[in-house]
Amino acid sequence: MAEQAQEVNEKVELTEENPAEAVFAEEETTEETNVQDLLKDIEELKNKLDEADNRYLRLQADFDNFRRRSRLDQEASEKYRAQKLVTDLLPALDNFERAMKVEVDNEQTKSLLQGMEMVYRGILDALKKEGLEPIEAVEKEFDPHMHQAVMQESNENYGSNIIIEEFQKGYLLKDRVIRPSMVKVNQ
Structure with a gap:
């Protein structure tokens, strides 16, 4: 100032x-x-x-x-563009596998079964080209990301947490689990 x-x-x-x-x-x-x-x-x-x-x-x-x-x-x-198609075809693959496990006793049924196997392999090969792979389960260690345990059993022939039996095949599409394997696991 x-x-x-x-x-x-x-x-x-x-x-x-x-x-x-x-x-x-x-x-x-x-x-x-x-x-x-x-x-x-x-x-x-x-x-x-x-x-x-x-x-x-x-x-x-x-x-x-x-x-x-x-x-x-x-x-x-x-x-993963084929994921929807693969998911829709998995039940058909399961049905083919069940049908091919049937015991046949006559030639006509054997030839029909061979035709079904050829169709099954063709579908499986086409899906493999898209990246579909079955998940290995029997005698492998249980992995909750790949397997769904529906039963447990105590069996001395297998180690702890080892898969004894596979009820339904699981599949991977590239590196993504499309459907886990339904399995029986040893305690």
Whole structure:
């Protein structure tokens, strides 16, 4: 406050002594104020630019993440495109397997059974080309991700947690379990 009063007194003295100098001093003060205002404006603009750059970088990162997720979703969709068809055909494969276990005694039934085996193998080969694989179960260690235990039994011929019998085959499509094996496990 005291400094401002001193400046005003100096201006008044300058005005009394030399009016031209007073105008010049007033212009310098105005220029200093203008320069300070411009510096503030520049600083505000720099802050706004930094904020806009940060928003742009975040938006670009979000878009890159979206593009990556979309690509991964598309790859997964392509990889497992046959899953619905395979899932729908598994009961038919089970029925073929049951039918082929039937004991036959005449030639006509044997030839019919051979035809069924050929159809079964053809379907199984086509599904294998799509990535379908049966899950190995009997005499393997029980894995809850691959097997579904429906029974337990104590059998001294097998180790603990070993599968004794398979009731229904399980299948993998590529690396995904389509259907777990239904099994009997040793305690």
